[in-house]
Amino acid sequence: MNQNPEVSDFSTIVAEATPAGRGGIGIIRLSGPDVVVIGTALVGELPDKRVAVTRLFKNADGSVIDQGLVLYFQGPASFTGEDVLELHGHGGPVVMSILLRRCIELGARQARPGEFSERAFLNNKIDLVQAEAVADLIDSASEAAARSAVKSLQGAFSSKINELVEKLTQLRIFVEASIDFPEEEEDFLADQNVIVHLQDLIAEVASILSRAQQGVILQEGLHLVLVGAANSGKSSMMNFLSGQETSIVTEIAGTTRDVIRENIVLDGIPIRVLDTAGIRDSDDLIEREGVRRTIQSIETADAVLWLIDWSVETTQMEELKVNPSPDLIHRRLADLKQNLFEGINLEKPLIPVLNKVDLIESIELSTETGESDAVYFSTKTGQGLPQMMTILKEKLALNLHPDGLFSARRRHLSALELGSEHLQLALLRLTEESAGELMAEELKRAQDALGEITGQLRSDELLGRIFSSFCIGK
Ligand SMILES: Nc1nc2c(ncn2[C@@H]2O[C@H](COP(=O)(O)OP(=O)(O)OP(=O)(O)O)[C@@H](O)[C@H]2O)c(=O)[nH]1
């Protein structure tokens, strides 16, 4: 099953399960075949399983290290599926380290990061998605992220994938059986049902993918970058959104040079906002580097807010002030965009923010620009925030309804995308080429890709990558 000697080493492991530092309680957790022997040497006869009992934790010479609760879980009814022992002592770093050392003296080995979860996975207590959800739950930066991680932990995401793989398996069985009997192959190739099934599967993958994408955003935060010409109000927007003086704001064009980052939560969406240097040609070496970094941050962003000083635009172009038509705004923006972003790859959701409208007098700026994705805004008054959020959610197809959510990772997205590609190829082989065997091959590849998500199909390298990012004791 597992060729990696490190992974297949099922000796007894030990780690501190509570965070390092001082606390009321500190927990040492042991898992593996020698738990009973080690535990007995440490605390005397073990209590009945799942019954918490106070015991003295003793050194080899009988001296007392600490006293606390002992909790024994007999495998397989434990988190890891092995015998597990928890020692709840007093949470001081010295006490904990003496206790840990004593366990190691008695034959346990210090656990690697994520090794408890890894054993739970290898013993089929949880699948990969659930193991990752454990880590995501612990790392959650917002309530919504925590809620979605719990959903994944409880199997919301895994069951979707399992259903999908099950349907795919059924289809494969049918396809493989048909191509084994040439006289049936022709019927099968013309069978509309197969096509419909395949189309359903493709649609289902797309729907799971879109939910998983949102799960990733919840977990990692949406990367939103503020860009625009110098002095357009990017830093003011940053400060408005973060509710504090994060960036320096002055009326001097070219104030911001570095990329400034801040984590915020808006409408329940965790967002990582980046304020950047205004885009313009400059002889100043520092500013040029700033602009280079701006362009770089556009590349890694999920969405771009493009700030425009609309008070300047309306001064220069009188028609933009009085009842401007959506078409006029659209044309003006197209010109500005071409000038500002020349040579910059902008294949991202981009929202034009027509800023500083509080300065524009004697006009009837309705709240709507009419131009579908541009929004009137003022960082001074906050006008336009609801519209901006609506457009942002629309553009990213964000629908962060807590019931529909589960946490996910970029790894899952790639696997779903790959699965979808192979399903589409399968459909193509069938409909365009009537090539049954080639179609079957694509279906197998799709299943392999999807199987990687929950770990049905796994490689040691993949496991190593996932679990090594966990912290010790998890
Ligand atoms: N009246 C008004 N002034 C604004 C608004 N937003 C920004 N300003 C002013 O515009 C000037 C420039 O704002 P910044 O936020 O520094 O602009 P920036 O885009 O970060 O500029 P650089 O960092 O130089 O590229 C400051 O004097 C701000 O007070 C707004 O909505 N209304």
Ligand SMILES: [Mg+2]
């Ligand atoms: Mg700035």
